[in-house]
Amino acid sequence: MKDVPYKVYLTEAEMPEKWLNIKAFMKDKPAPLINPATKQPCTKEELCNVFCEELAEQELNSTDEYIDIPKPISDFYKLYRPSPLIRAYGLEEYLGTPAEIYYKFEGNNTSGSHKLNSAAAQIYYAKKQGLKAVTTETGAGQWGTALAMAGAHFGMPVHVYMVKVSYEQKPFRRNVMNVYGANVVASPSETTEAGRRILKEHPGTNGSLGCAISEAVEAAVSDPEHKTRYVLGSVLDQVLLHQSVIGLETKTALDKIGRKPDVIVGCAGGGSNLGGLIAPFIAEKLQGKSNPRIIAVEPASCPSFTRGTYRYDFCDTGKICPQAKMYTLGCDFIPSANHAGGLRYHGMSPVLSKLYDDKYMEAKSYTQTEVFEAAVTFAKIEGTLPAPESSHAIKGAIDAALECKKTGEKKVIVFGLTGTGYFDLKAYDEFLSGKMSDHIPTDSEIGLK
Secondary structure, X not given: OOOOOOEEOXXXXXXXXXXXXXXXXXXXXXXXXXXXXXXXXXXXXXXXXXXXXXXXXXXXXXOOOEEEOOHHHHHHHOXXXXXXXXXXXXXXXXXXXXXXXXXXXXXXXXXXXXXXXXXXXXXXXXXXXXXXEEEEEEOOOHHHHHHHHHHHHHXXXXXXXXXXXXXXXXXXXXXXXXXXXXXXXXXOOOOOHHHHHHHHHOOOOOOOHHHHHHHHHHHHHOOOOOOEEEOOOOOOHHHHHXXXXXXXXXXXXXHHOOOOOOEEXXXXXXXXXXXXXXXXXXXXXXXXXXXXXXXXXXXXXXXXXXXXXXXXXXXXXXXXXXEEEEEEOXXXXXXXXXXXXXXXXXXXXXXXXXXXXXXXXEEEEEOHHHHHHHHHHHHHHHOOOEOHXXXXXXXXXXXXXXXHHHHOOOOEEEEEXXXXXXXXXXXXXXXXXXXXXXXXXXXXXXXXX
């Protein structure tokens, strides 16, 4: 008889009542967002021109370790949370590893990913403020779908700028957004000044998250009634805050079965999932209470951590957003048409960038063919078809488990399965038919000499 069940479920009473603020545990804080016009740290008033007021406050909060989750958000979470922590017994046996492998499954909702955790929060605050609409970007479509769902629930119109390559690759993803009432536009588009400028400078471009962010921000700030705000699915501190429910539930589940993670693996595009997954564990690491190995996994086609530089850069391609100090490939970098659309961002969370620069975590990158090989293996053994983004974490976890096989160490490995891949079947078809190719940017493409 196995001493750990296949799935560890929490009760609703065990769900987190507060979000965890990683910044408050950091002795050396991340550098502030900079207003490119004044070259000074962004003030709350300046951020409120773009974001909801309470979200701007959360963005600037570096002292409160925990922040209460409002009841309407907590009630919404109960529609799909708590999510299970799953023991990958089949994968362990297949690999022949002494390691124990666990994954936190965030795909058990219609949006298909973890993105709903922050979407619910941001829409709630927009509604509470009396706004009339929100704008956003989306890469693979999970964030846009999550925001559309939350918008329908709280009664808030949603306008989505979807990266062009994903808009074309994943028509059913935008169909789901339409079902929930969202308006979806392929980005870059002719509907904004930023979009028109990008199209002129990069004819035929597939777009990027940086492009879509520029359009969404412009659409929000140009509302003559000032009743529209921009909301985003990753990168900024407020998003990592909301996503901390992932890690908090994971820690509670591990505590119930008497386990502590030795290795934590998460995919990294802008940092929302990884930041949420590691939140309570990095807090303990910063306090000297534990020392798990934390691995960020990113695509080789958009390697912000592994090949980027740590500096101030614009958060968007149109250069209308604040500047953040982060690992970046340059705001003008347009990634290749990788199927992991949610990871095609030139930069990285300022919080995670600071933690990486301070050596609290490490990073790896893989080509998409390597990632899809791991995804297919996982699907066959564990029974869940993973999203391309999540499959980066699967590949990283497999490699960590194989390291244990070599050393004979019985480590506890935890990774984030951020979502499902049912809208990514075109990508799976390309892989299975041998048509998938890999593109690794040259040094000149990412501005390196």
